[in-house]
Amino acid sequence: MLSCIEHHTFTLDPESPMTAASDAVCLDGTTSGRLRPVPAQVSSDDPLVARTRAVWTSGDFDRIARGFTDGAVAFIDRLQLTANDRVLDVGCGTGNLALPAARAGAAVTGVDIAPNLLATARELAAAEKLEIWFDEGNAEELPYPDAAFDTVVSMFGAMFAPRPELVAAELRRVARPGGRIVMANWTRDGFIGAMLRAHVARVPAPAGVPSTLLTRRPDVSAAQSSMLAAQARVGVAQAAWFPSLALTASGGYASPELGDLFQWSARAWGIGALLSLPLFDGGRREAGLRNASAELDASLADYRERVLVAFRDVEDQLAALRLLAEQAGAQERAVAAASRATVLSDSRYRNGFVSQLDLLDAQRSELTNRRQALQVKAAQYQATVGLVRALGGAWDMPTAGLAPGAERSPVAAHGGAGGG
Numbered sequence: 001m002l003s004c005i006e007h008h009t010f011t012l013d014p015e016s017p018m019t020a021a022s023d024a025v026c027l028d029g030t031t032s033g034r035l036r037p038v039p040a041q042v043s044s045d046d047p048l049v050a051r052t053r054a055v056w057t058s059g060d061f062d063r064i065a066r067g068f069t070d071g072a073v074a075f076i077d078r079l080q081l082t083a084n085d086r087v088l089d090v091g092c093g094t095g096n097l098a099l100p101a102a103r104a105g106a107a108v109t110g111v112d113i114a115p116n117l118l119a120t121a122r123e124l125a126a127a128e129k130l131e132i133w134f135d136e137g138n139a140e141e142l143p144y145p146d147a148a149f150d151t152v153v154s155m156f157g158a159m160f161a162p163r164p165e166l167v168a169a170e171l172r173r174v175a176r177p178g179g180r181i182v183m184a185n186w187t188r189d190g191f192i193g194a195m196l197r198a199h200v201a202r203v204p205a206p207a208g209v210p211s212t213l214l215t216r217r218p219d220v221s222a223a224q225s226s227m228l229a230a231q232a233r234v235g236v237a238q239a240a241w242f243p244s245l246a247l248t249a250s251g252g253y254a255s256p257e258l259g260d261l262f263q264w265s266a267r268a269w270g271i272g273a274l275l276s277l278p279l280f281d282g283g284r285r286e287a288g289l290r291n292a293s294a295e296l297d298a299s300l301a302d303y304r305e306r307v308l309v310a311f312r313d314v315e316d317q318l319a320a321l322r323l324l325a326e327q328a329g330a331q332e333r334a335v336a337a338a339s340r341a342t343v344l345s346d347s348r349y350r351n352g353f354v355s356q357l358d359l360l361d362a363q364r365s366e367l368t369n370r371r372q373a374l375q376v377k378a379a380q381y382q383a384t385v386g387l388v389r390a391l392g393g394a395w396d397m398p399t400a401g402l403a404p405g406a407e408r409s410p411v412a413a414h415g416g417a418g419g420g
Contacts, residue, residue, distance in 0.1 A: 048162040049113070049138055056114035056160075062094045072096040072155055075184055079151065081106040088149040088174060090139050090167075091157015095121035095132065101153070102130040109149070111137040112157070140166040147176040155184040214310040216392030223299070223306040230292070230299040237289040313390035320383040324376060331373040338366035 076097060081087065083105035089098040092110030094117050102108045102125065110132060112118050118134045125132045137143045139154075139161045152175045161167045171181050214220055345362035348354045 049140070052160070052162060053113045056112075057116050061114075061117060062120050065094050065096050068096060068156070071184075073100045075153075075155055075182075076100040076104060079153070079180075079182060081151065085150045086148065088142075088144070088152045089157075090142070090152060090154040090171065091160065092121060092134065093117045093157060095124055095134075097153050097155050098132050098134075099124060099128065099130060102132045103128075106151075109133045109135065109144075111135045111139070111142065111144075113138055140170060142170045142174050144174045146173050147179075148174050149179065150176055151180045151182065153182045156186065158183065159185045213391050213393070214307065214314070217306075217310055217390075218392070220303075220306045220310050220392070223303040227296070227299040227303045230296040234289070234292040234296050237285070237292040240285045240288060310390065310392075314387065317383055317387035317390050321380065321387065324380045324383055328373070328376045328380065331369065331376050335366070335369045335373050338362070338369040342366045 077100075079101075081101055081104040085106040087098075087101045087106045087108045089095075089101065089108065089110040092098050092112045093114070095110060098108050098110040098121065110118070110121060112121075112134070113136070115136055118136060121132070121134050125134075135143060139158045140163055152171050154171075158167045158171065175181055215224065342359075342362045342365075345354060345359045349356060349359040
C-alpha cells in the first residue's frame with residue numbers, strides 16, 4: 001500500500017522568521033481541561049473552495065479511506081508521538097490519521113472542508129471513546145493561531161487543495177518552531193497516479209466551454225486564414241483605383257508632382273495622361289475587384305461550412321457521451337444485480353437448494369454483464385477522444401495558434417470589404 005505514496009517530513013527551524021510567532025492557546029470549554037487552539041471563524045466565498053467542498057461532500061469517500069487504514073496506522077507509528085504532542089490533521093476526512101494519533105495519547109485536532117466526513121470521524125472517535133477535536137475549515141486558510149501545534153500531518157488530504165502554495169504557507173504557520181510537518185501524497189508514477197490519469201481522460205467537459213476553442217481545429221483555422229487572405233485581396237483590388245504618383249522627392253522633400261496636382265497648370269494631367277489613369281482601362285480594375293469580392297464570398301461560405309461541421313462534430317460527441325453515461329449507469333445496476341444473484345445462487349448451492357448448473361448460469365450472466373459494462377466504458381473513452389478531436393484539443397487548453405485578425409468578425413470583415 002505504501003509503495004504508491006511519498007512521505008515528506010519537514011522539521012522547522014526555530015530561527016526562521018516565518019515560524020517565529022506566538023503559540024498562545026486557551027481552553028475551549030471541554031470537560032477534560034486539555035489545552036487546544038481555539039478555531040477562529042473563517043468564511044470564504046472563493047469559488048475554488050466552494051467547488052472543492054462540493055466535490056468532497058458529493059460521495060461516500062469513507063469507503064476509499066477504509067482501504068488506507070493500515071497505512072495510516074503505520075504512518076502514525078513512524079512519528080512516535082507522545083502524550084504531550086499537539087497534533088493537527090489537515091484534510092482529516094473520516095479520521096484515518098487522527099484516530100491512531102489519539103490512541104497514541106496525543107492531543108489531536110482534525111480539520112476538513114467536508115462536514116459529512118467530519119460527522120463520520122466524530123462517530124468513529126466516540127465509538128472508541130477518543131477525545132479528538134474536529135473542526136470544519138479550509139487548508140488554505142486554517143482557523144488556528146500561529147505556532148499552535150507540535151506536529152502537523154496530512155495523508156491524501158491537503159494535496160487536493162487547489163492552491164498548494166497557500167496550503168504550504170498555512171502548514172508552516174500553524175506549526176511551532178522546531179515542530180514537524182509530515183505528509184503522505186500520491187506520486188504521479190505510482191498506481192494511484194496512473195489510475196487518476198486514466199479517470200481524467202474520461203471526465204466529461206464542464207459547462208460553459210467557449211466555442212472559440214473550435215478555432216484550434218486545423219480545418220477551421222485553414223478556412224479562416226483563406227477568408228482573411230481573400231479579404232486582403234479585396235483591399236488590394238480597391239487600392240488599384242487610386243492614381244499612382246510620387247509623394248516625396250529625394251531627401252524627403254515634397255515631390256513637385258504633389259504640389260502641381262491641383263493647379264490649373266496641371267490640367268494636362270487630366271487630359272494628356274487620362275488614358276494612363278484607372279478611369280479608362282477597359283474594365284480591368286472593376287473586374288479585378290469583382291473577382292476578389294467573389295473569392296471572398298466563396299472563402300466566407302467555406303469558413304461558415306467548416307464552423308458548422310465543427311459544431312456538428314462536437315454536438316455528436318456530446319450526445320454520444322450523454323447517452324453512454326445513461327447506458328453506463330444502467331449497466332452498473334445490471335452488474336450489481338447480477339453479482340447479487342451470483343452470491344445468492346452460491347449460497348443456495350452450498351445449502352443444497354440448487355444444482356451447480358444454476359450457479360454456473362448465474363456466474364455466466366454476471367460475467368456477460370461485466371463484459372458489457374467494459375464495452376460501454378470503452379465506448380465512453382472513444383467518445384471522449386472524439387470530443388477532444390472535434391474541439392481541436394482538450395477543453396482546458398488556452399486558445400492558441402489563431403490566425404492573425406482571427407478576433408475580427410468574418411461577417412463584419414466581409415461587409416467592410418464589399419463597400420466601394
